[in-house]
Amino acid sequence: MADSRIARPSTDEESAPLLQDVSHPDAPSQQPSNESFAERVSKIVQEPLSPLSKVLCVLALIFLLLSSVFIGLFAGAQHKLNSRNGEPKPVETVTVTLSTGIVTATSTVTTTYSVPIPSPTGVPREEPCLSPECITLSSAVLASLDESQDPCNNFFDFANGGWLKQHLIPSDKSSIGSFTVLVEENRRLIQQILSQESSSISAMSQGTDRYDEQLLKKLRGLYNSCMNEDLLDARGATPLVRVVKKVRDLFNGETTIVDISSDKLQKRDGDDKDDRSGLTAAVAYLHSRGIGALFEANIEGDVGRDPNFMTFYFGQPNLGLPAKEYYEEEEVTGAYRSVLERLLLTLHEEETTESETEAASPKLVIHEERLRVWPPWPWPPWDGDDGDKDGDHDDDKPVNRTEEAHKLAKRIVKFEKKIAAASLDLTVLYGDPIATYNPVPLSNLTASFPEFDFPAYFSTFAPRKFPETVILTSTTFPAALSEIISDTPRSTIQAYLETRAALALAPNLGVNTEAWRAVRSLEELLRGIKPGAVGDRAEFCITKVESTLGFAAGRYFVQETFGGESKEKGTKVITDTVSAFKESLKNLKWMDDESRAAATQKADALRVKVGYPLSPDTRNPRSLVNYYRLVKVHEDTFFENVLSSQVNDQIRMWSKLGKRRDQDDWLLVPTKVEAYYNPPANELVFPAGILRPPFFSQHWPSYISYGAFGAAASHELTHAFDSVGRLYNQEGKLEKWWTNSTSEGFKRIEKCIVEQYASYYVEDGRGGNVYVNGNLTASENIGDSGIIQAYRAWKANYHESALAGNEFLLPGLNYTREQLFFISFARIWALNIRPASAVERIRSDPHSPHRFRVEGTLFNTPEFAKAFNCPAGAKLNPPNEKRCLFW
Missing domain, CATH: 1.20.5 (Single alpha-helices involved in coiled-coils or other helix-helix interfaces)
Structure with missing residues (x-):
């Protein structure tokens, strides 16, 4: 037997045949035939088959x-x-x-x-979605692009160039952008609901629920009163004159109180007429109508002690011009003086005409009974019918009203400029909650500002609820305001208060009134709008409906637009982003374990609100009727309708004083294209108005939704941990909850952000550049950096989303899902803006210009450069050491 360990010969050395005749194993092997191949074939063919x-x-x-x-x-x-x-x-x-x-x-x-030339085998091609929603979305994305631009160097124009060319700024607007286009779409939906040919939902509601009938009657009454331009023109400035006359009479009249049982005016016993009482009464009247003057009053949680206990905040007021810088520019202050002069003159002329008419026909007097919307409420409905007590002209010498108005306008501007100088810079007001939290006893405020009677002021709004402690946003402002008032003639203060009312309320008059045109001219200058260009009246009226009865309008808007899985899918984007953020905390080198644990707890404690509020409950028409019970609407009195609504808003705000926070309360109505993070409440709020294209749709693939709406979600989430939000703990209380080392690490990167954005600028339209205020915009820029959390959230859920069929491709888009994520992010910031308006925003808005909200953010996002294969040295692919990497 042969040894099996002996190697077998290779096959090319074998000589034995592979096949043998098994029946004769010992037969000799057959020898190869010498016949040729042709001979063998011929032999086979000739053989019979x-x-x-x-x-x-x-x-x-x-x-x-x-x-x-x-x-x-x-x-x-x-x-x-x-x-x-x-x-x-x-x-x-x-x-x-x-x-x-x-x-x-x-x-x-x-x-x-034909046979194709062989090619490498790859993954089978995915068929794109061809549903109407997919085709519409794909068309919108393609139309927005400008593929001639290099995405690695100019991504804003790459993603939005096509859109910008198609959306020119209307002559009556200062800008147009993705936000404003969606705002207009939302308002058109409200208009359809309010039209006589109502939508199916509102028609159904009107026929089945008496509370819906009441709501729709108020909504339509307010809208129709606004649209009645003939009546508005016929009334002229008369409604405004009556408010201004009330202010003047209060400022110059005796101290009065309201008898709650009879709602009549009375003298305060034992109180003599003095300057303080008149100033207090006039300012209280303006504040009761939502008109700012001298200072700002607000009711919010006491963030230093108990964020859920609502208390009184005393702060600086808004000014006639949008920012301090404008008071240093002669062109702007000159135009502002002209507007004030025009208002003073037209108010006097209209008042004189009305007085003569009333004297000739007393029956034509229209009283303001509609403003007394809640008899038990102690608003100061002083009649002020005791004549015009000017106080500046005791003799019978004729007064040159034009000259006097000119002098008063100059003094008002000077007065406001002093208030502006005494006010905090916006970088402190918006960016330092510790510096703006200064609790003091009420007696400290009254001592610092003795020209104002605070007990009388509080009794106007909240009797028996005087706050023992008030919060000052500035410790120096009350004393500075006191000094300014002491050094200012009473006639100037009176004129200031009168023009505050006129500036706020003139837009509610007919467009042919002098007061309306005067106020509009200032807006045209500050925002670069074409002089005399007036937009669609319906658009303005819907804006008024939204601002005055927004929760009621929101009920029907939500029914029309927020169906299906919108709430669930929108909420999932937010919660996924929160989860991604918590996961990313583990990798932050500048945050230590102690601070990381606290940050995770705060993220877990966030309250997420999506779509619509529960207080008032937009699902319940009875809740909304109760919420707006004080708003009296009549179709022939638009101006008074607006005032009535503003009174209602102030009543609701002041009713919170000394109470616990309503955890279901919202600061926005459902139709708004906005979102917010509220630090004292530690809540994220996303109205239904923003959960629409180009931000969100329940029918979109996830990479689009996370890129667009995820950007909004991550932005608001990041606010909880930005320059301001990081100073509030998980309960909304101002507290040091980060370690020193973590705080220092944060500040180093924050400084990087400040310096980066301070290098950006906009052109002022006159050959100059206005640079971004890196300190003012720091918190918002850090918020924008949160886009990486939305990207990680999408990636973390990709497998599950793909299995659910939510990662489908779109037709005609030759881009990867990662690239489309960033394209959808950039598209929400599309904006054309006039230079004057861009300058105004830089001076007054804590947000950076939209171009830099895109490119400044992606500069600090390496994942973007990777998605677009950006070469080293491209503007949006800098070395990591030049990036400001927070998360």
């Missing part, structure tokens, strides 16, 4: 014919596929000839077909 051979030949012929047919069909189908995906691929032609010899007949079949 057996019946079996004939059958096999026929079957072989049939098989070859069928194979030829199938090969031809396959080649044609492949050619069509190649043509669908682009140009037909090169092919080679192969000719197959079949010859079959049979005794009785000889048949030859020739088939010609």
Whole structure:
């Protein structure tokens, strides 16, 4: 027996035949034939075929014919596929000839077909979604792009260039952007609800619920009163004159109180007429109508002690001009003086005309009974019918009203400029909650500002609820305001208060009144709007409906737009982003374990509100009727309707004083294209108005939704941990909850952000540049950096989302999902803006210009550069050491 360990010879050395005659194993092997191949073929052909051979030949012929047919069909189908995906691929032609010899007949079949040149095998191509929603979305994305731009150097224009060319700024607007377009779409939906041909939902509600009937009656009454331009023009400035006259009479009249039981005016016993009482009464009246003057009053949680206990905040007021810088520019202050002068003159002329008319026909006097919307509420409805007590002209010498108005306008501007100088810079007001939290006893405030009677002021709004402690946003402002008032003539203060009312309320008059035109001219200058250009009246009226009865309008808007899985899918984007943020905390080198644990707890404690509020409950018309019970609406008194609503808002605000926070309360109505993070409440709020294209749709693929709406979600989430939000703990209380080392690490990166954005600028339209205030915009820029959390949230959920069929491709878009994520992010910031308006925003808005909200953010996002394969050295692919990497 041979040894099995001996190596077997290689096959090319074997000489024994592989097959032998097994019946004769010992027979000698057959020797190879010397016949040629042609001789063997000729011999086989000449041999007669057996019946079996004939059958096999026929079957072989049939098989070859069928194979030829199938090969031809396959080649044609492949050619069509190649043509669908682009140009037909090169092919080679192969000719197959079949010859079959049979005794009785000889048949030859020739088939010609095309075979694609072999190519590497890859993943089967995904078919794009072709639903109407997908086609619409794909078309919108394609239309917004400008593919001539380099995404690695100019991504804002790459993603939005097409959109910007298609959306020119209307002559009556200062800008147009993705936000404003959606705002207009939302308002058109409200307009449809309010039209006589109401939507199916509002019609159904009107027919089945008396509370819906009441709501729709108020909404339509307010809208119709606004649209009645003939009546507004006929009334002229009379409604405004009556408010201004009330202010003047209060400022110059005796101290009065309201008898709650009779709602009549009375003298305060034992109180003599003095300057303080008149100033207090006039300011209280303006504040009760939502008109700012001298200082700002607000009711919010005591963030230093108990964020859920609502208390009184005393702060600096808004000014006639939007920012301090404007008071240093003669062109602007000159125009502002002119507007004030025009207002003072027209108010006097209208008042004189009205007085003469009333004297001739007393029956024409229209009283303000509609403003007394809640008799038990102690608003100061002083009649002020004791004449015009100017106080500046005791003799009978004629007064040159034009000259006097000119002098008063100059003094008002000077007065406001002093208030502006005494006010905090916006960087402190918006960016330092510790510096603006200064609790003091009420007696401290009254001592610092003795010209104002605070007990009388509080009794106007909240009797028996005087706050023992008040919060000052500035410790120096009350004393500075006191000094300014002491050094200012009473006539100037009176004129200031009168023009505050006029500036706030003149837009509610007819567009042909002098007061309306005067106020509009200031807006045209500050925002670069074409002089005299007036937009659609319906758009303005819907804006008023939204601002005055917004929760009621929101009920029907939500029913129309926020159905299906919108709430669930929108909430999932937010909660996924929160989860991604908590996961990213583990990798932050500048945050230590103690601070990381606290940050995780705060993220877990966030309250997420999506779509619509529960207080008032937009699902319950009775709740909304109760919320707006004080708003009296009449179709012939638009101006008074607006005042009535503003009174209602102030009553609701002051009713919170000394109470616990309503955790279901919202600061925005459902139709708003906005979102916010509220630090004292530690809540994220996203109205239904923003959960619409180009931000969100329940029918979109996830990479689009997370790129667009995820940007909004991550921005608001990041606010909880930005320059301001990081100073509030998980309960909304101002507290040091980060360690010193973590705080220092944060500040280093914050400084990087400040310096980065301070290098950006906008053109002022006059050949100059205005640079971004890096300190003012720091918190918002840090918020924008949160886009990386939305990206990580999408990536973390990709597998699950793909299995659920939510990562489908869109037709015609030759971009990866990662690229489309960032494109959808950039598209929400599309904006065309006039230079004057851009300058105004830089001076007054804590947000950076939209271009830098895109490119400044992506500069600090390495994932973007990777998605677009940006080369080293590209503007949006800097070295990591130059990036400001927070998360």
